[in-house]
Amino acid sequence: MPNSVLTVDNLQTHFHTDSGTARAVDGVSFTLNKGKTYGLVGESGCGKSVTSLSIMRLVPHPGRIEGGHIFFEDRDLVSLSDTEMRDIRGNDIAMIFQEPMTSLNPVYTCGFQIDEAVRRHQGLEKTEARKKTVEMLHLVGLPDPEQRANEYPHQLSGGQRQRVIIAMALSCNPKVLIADEPTTALDVTIQAQILDLLRDLQQQLGMAVLLITHDLGIIAEAADQVAVMYAGKIVETGPADAIFHNPRHPYTQGLLASVPRLDIANKRLRTIPGTVPEATRFPSGCRFADRCEKVDSICRETTPQLQTIDGDHQTACWMA
């Protein structure tokens, strides 16, 4: 594909804990395209964040990438050395995290932290770097960017901090931006500002965005392609419209029906009974089987693979 920037192929990231091996990411594949947003949605513990950390090669101990490939510009990130990876991280692939409070260093000014990234990756001199920093802060819509560059993170509000983080992530013109729950810690009116900003910047700069969130509203708003994850696997993937208007996997259907809607009159919410199985004790066969209302005997025996419904809409369900 000419537009593909990053391809994840059969990624396996496991955590070796005292209580057994947790297959947090178990055979995940997808492709990010230039200028497009790929949404990864699922509930806590489904492996969406570990997927993004695997791409950045930042999986914390005791986790390890056990198999699969992550192709970025003909290179397999999984096999790169730490030094090679350091040149890619923050430069070609950047990431913004959920917590605008903790992802900035409190003892350095905001400007210094962005300077650092540009100087490391683009080899700019001190004054040049600061110029770039101010330019970036202006781009993300911070009022009075020269002044802001000299301020410390605690002097800014949550929304402003997230703008600083975005400025930092985009300062080296990355080809891929990973946004892991970028607005979860923010109020709705600020969230709307940040989502709007990300969309504008993507149009200007043309990067591929991997958007990770638990909020189906944000996915519907921003993603072109969507993958729904459950217990370490993608259970359904396709264009946003297909996922929201023609969901085929019972988990996707349940998830959509359990969200209270503003635009639809009150009725009783549908629930998905039970809870997500523990990652160290996934059942054999389909991992959703215990909570699924359409479950059949085959579901408990054999793991369903992603099957094409039509076009690039795929689902992993025996009953679909």
Next chain:
Amino acid sequence: MLLQVQNLKKYYPISQGLWGRNTGQVKAVDDVSFDISPGETLGLVGESGCGKTTTGRAILRLIDATSGTVRFKNTDILSLGKKQLRALRQHMQIIFQDPYGSLNPRLTIGGILSEPLKIHGDKTKDRVADLLNTVGLSPDVARRYPHEFSGGQRQRIGIARALAVKPQFIIADEPVSALDVSIQAQIVNLLQDLQAQFGLSYLFIAHDLSVVKHISNRVAVMYLGKIVELAESQELYENPQHPYTRALLSSIPIPDPRVRGSRTILTGDVPSPVNVPSGCAFHPRCPEATPDCAHRKPELLDIEPGHSVACILRHN
């Protein structure tokens, strides 16, 4: 009326310097009035720092209000002595946001649930099993500890604890915001079932308007310590009047890719409650603001029966 809140205020002093001189005050809750009928759910929404949690806590006297009155079945709560207050608390309970921090990790579930029963003098053993059944847990869990449960299960335990003393009124302070959507739906349904079963009244505090709309009969929207709009839930969502309510509603992403775009996006941040803007506190961010808004304080007035708005542009 089950609960009547009138002109409730909670100001926190700001002290500065070596001698701790008072240099100002944070008006966390500034002249809030509303009432709740038996069996009704009133939703209280707003962004962080708008005073919705402080309002809830001041009603239960978990913090002391600066002024105002709170009447529960015609008893003025704010003037009660310690003993009377304790007796009254049997009828008013609270469910907290954080299902991890609100359960004592050293007590078993049975222990947690029997504490309120002991204080308010009730037979415990059968009642604990009863309570666990009510919230959809097996009575066997009484011997286990909070860390053995998931967030949704802990929230059920928190609800069982609130129900232990057979209250009439429950304040639910962001009860589902720490939970995943599929679990959130389970808890919302449980709260509605319990309301039908026991005739409970709720003050449902949350920042998520979709959840609030779903569960509430009426909704009050707060901004910087004040209620800016109060209406029947359906009316508020179909016919929002205050520019802040409109912006808040339009900021919420709707889970449907076909209705993308066309949103009002507010500029700027919520101002600090230390330095509340003059006139209407919302005017610096308001898309409809007029010069008048900067110096006239809007009052919360009825524009239709049951629908009140604090905006001078909507008052004729």
